[in-house]
Amino acid sequence: MAGRSRATVTSVLGELLLTAGVIVLLFVAWQMWIGDVIINAQKNAEGAATIRQWAEAPAPEPPPLVEEADGTTSYALPVLRHPADGQRFAIMRIPRFGADYAKDIAGGTSRARTLDRIGIGLYTQSKMPGEVGNFSLAGHRTTWGKPFNQLDKLKLNDAIVVETPDGWYTYRFRTLEYVKPTEVDVLDDVPQMPEQQTGERYITLTACSPLYSLAERIVAYGVFEGFQPRADGPPASLAPVEPATPSL
Template identity: 75%
Template sequence: MHAVASSRASLRGSKPARRRSRATFASVLGELLLTAGVLVLLFVSWQMWIGDLIIGAENNVRGAELSAQWAEASPPAPPPVLEQGDQKVYEPPVLPHPADAEVFANMRIPRFGDDYNVHIAGGTSRERTLDRIGIGLYEQSKMPGEVGNFSLAGHRTTWGKPFNRIDKLRLDDAIVVETEVGWYTYRFRNLQYVKPSAGDVLLDVPQMPQVAPSDRFITLTACSPLYSLAERIVAYGVFESFQPRAEGPPASLASVDEASPSAEGVR
């Protein structure tokens, strides 16, 4: 009987050990899951912040390299002069529509910094253009300097976020499109917030389907608000001038006055 009693006591004494073992396993598992969660958050933070900074800087370097390549090449003959005077007014040349993911221009926006210099390529595919190159040209878009709507898309967050500061544009800010033949300067006019389905902002005369175009517009689109696909933020501008490459960079590329009034968006 004593032996049996001792055996039972031994068995009873082993139960807390199993409970401690289960508790230890659960504790270790919880710590592992917590560590994994922290690592995931760190990776996402890196991709959204540090990764963006790296990709954005790389985009600007590539843009500067292409600008330098164009500057070193023999400049093409200037287009016809429309007006003579203190400042010549040139007929803006219209380049052929690019192939999908083909880089044909750089975007320069002094409001976004003197080093802002981002490729523009054909198409708006995320995989081929927006994620890999920078700014994409809508398929139905007109070309720089062409009568109608030169319409572009770009990320506002991630992948270098070329349009991250689109809401910081101010009235009359220069939006300069550089190509191998020269610089097309547009002037910012206003912002608008629309639903993602509002394709009429890409019409030749934005949101006016019954009106035939007679002016040259530029339209920049991006997702809004930040980190959301709920709306689109749209920046509109109007064409100002074309500067042939033979005459060097235009005055519109000069640094901006940070004290100038900001734009107001409409819905």
């Protein structure tokens, strides 16, 4: 009787451990794949709702035109105030990532307040869209909707568009590299050149790499192309392109 009792206790314990293991695996599957799909769609829907709200509101007065050194004219660039931590201020749109890609950008890069809850975060020292220097952002490459999952799929000259109530700031992708987490000079006004001032406007997108690891950072760089006020309608840079395949 005692032997059978011990065997029964052992069997029950084994079944409990097996069940616990299955539950853990199901949770991991949910967190890494199923939940990610749902969260990604939810965050795109939130961004799309904001875009509709801006589109339905009266368009702000376009900024004045200014003459460039080459004799051409362009709009004076409206520069936004630096947002508070967790404050949403713009929508990221990248046609290469799909027509429905519309991710909120908010101040700060903490996981709890911005990256997990909202999506894309603005570094504290970052410049703002269209401002001379480096408009630098962080986002997840896996989990929590993984807004920067496909950074490695960007192609030369791909549009990176930042939409605000005033209009659209278009940057063009230039290059990609992988750096150590300690190489924070990628966030300098001129990336990796702290002593230089070029008067150019850059965008830098950062995420952890490789997938499911914190060992490195993947960094995508772009340069500013132009600003289009909302009164002129969406820019040509938002035209659809062949979408990239998500990284697993």
